[in-house]
Amino acid sequence: MSEKKISLLGKTLGELTEIVTSLGMPKFTGKQVARWMYGRKVASIDEMTDLSLKNRERLKEMYEVGASAPVHEMRSVDGTVKYLFRTPDNNYIESVYIPDGERATLCVSSQVGCKMNCKFCMTGKQGFSGNLTTAQILNQIYSIPERDTLTNVVFMGMGEPMDNLDAVLRSLEVLTADYGYAWSPKRITVSTVGLRRGMEHFLKESDCHLAVSMHSPFPAQRGELMPAEKAFSIREIVDMLRGYDFSKQRRLSFEYIVFGGVNDNLAYAKELVKLVRGLDCRVNLIRFHAIPGVDLQGTDADTMLAFRDYLTRHGVFATIRASRGEDIFAACGMLSTAEKQAERQHVHKDKTKINK
Incomplete structure (x- = not known):
């Protein structure tokens, strides 16, 4: 060989x-x-x-060169495309291409699976299989047909970017350096559940935007949704971020998935305003879409609007992220989970045939 x-x-x-x-x-x-x-x-x-x-x-x-094409793709009626890539050890990762007017965003993965095990995330149900190399991160951009139309990249796919920070930072260097893609850091956003040491290193080494997953302003409830809260308290995260300047090139945002009857009433909006008061940031409200085996539901449009409007009236810039690709397993981890399950079923059928 x-x-x-x-x-x-x-x-x-x-x-x-x-x-x-x-x-x-x-x-x-x-x-x-x-x-x-x-x-x-x-x-x-x-x-x-x-x-x-x-x-x-x-x-x-x-x-x-080391580039490898996706092994599967699913195209939505709204133009969103989910790509599935196979890793050398026969695992799968996902990327999602999201066209929106003049913008074209690619959501990339940084790990195979994830250690964080957030209740609402299908990737967390897979467990953690390994970190992606810089080549595997960049290949998600390099190997899709829409690569030359991209205006933005977000590290919001499978995995926790701050848990694979060396490879993520190297990929950011290639994307922003004159010898590489020569992109402005303003075109790139990196998300995190709030790994403090990783965030501090990232903020020192990169000028790219930062997005922090909040999902509840109350620590106890956030801990139920996100086990990482026990080690990385949202209140400590916000206090740490107050020491950085987000008024110029870099943008700070908080991701807030809205769950019906869980974190969508005005008591949560009031606490959120209190938590981030004085911090130059934005809040992205995201409607939850149900995943198998999770007893959480999305909320209605009127509730989303009322939540956003309360934040806006009280000085917190808030947006509602448009739902995209609902017909193609758009939720992170859905397609790769389905592919692995199909493979296991295929292997089981083959073994059954052999044993007969």
Whole structure:
């Protein structure tokens, strides 16, 4: 069996330069490779035609671009597309392409499964299988047909980005660096349940937007919805964030999934206003869509509007996120869970046939 080649995708300019010089190539070859991958998005080293044939062959002995296409996709009537990618160890991750007028957002994953086990999240029900590499994170952008139409990327897919921060930060470098995609950090948002050490490191190393999952302003109830509250209290998180300047380039937002009869009345809106008062932030209200085995329901449009309007009247900028892709397992983790279940059923049927 031939040894698996190393992916060039996800390498920083410094790493690419180190690779080519170690193979006896000129230092500037690192910039050429970066330009071919991140600028022209080639699928193979053979397409890097300003490298000599000898250097291409030398590079190919140990390396490859390393991009891989989705194994499955589901397209919604509203234009949303959910992509399913297979990892080398036969697990699955999801990305969601969301067109909205002049905006086109891709929601990417950072882990296979998740350790956080939030009650309302299908990914948490899968458990944690591993961190994605920088190459696997960037491949979700690199390998979809809509990649050149993207205006925004959000790290709100499967996994907790701050729990795989090294790979996330490296992917952010490639996305924002001049040698990479050269995107403004304003086009990228990274979400978290509130891992304090990770947030502090992220805020120091990156200028990208930050989104914190709140879902309840009351710690006890948030703990029921999000076990991470026990280690990362929402009140401590907010106090920590008051020490940062969010008035210029970086935006701070709080994600608030609205559950019918759970966290949707004005008592919650009042407590939320009290919690974030004086903090330059926005609150994104998200209608919950039911997932199997979870006794939570969404709320109605009038309640969402009343909640938003109360926040707005009391000085908290609030938006209602439009529901997208409801007909294609749009909730995070739904498609990958279905795929794994189908595989297990297939294996079970095969074993049954053998035993007969």
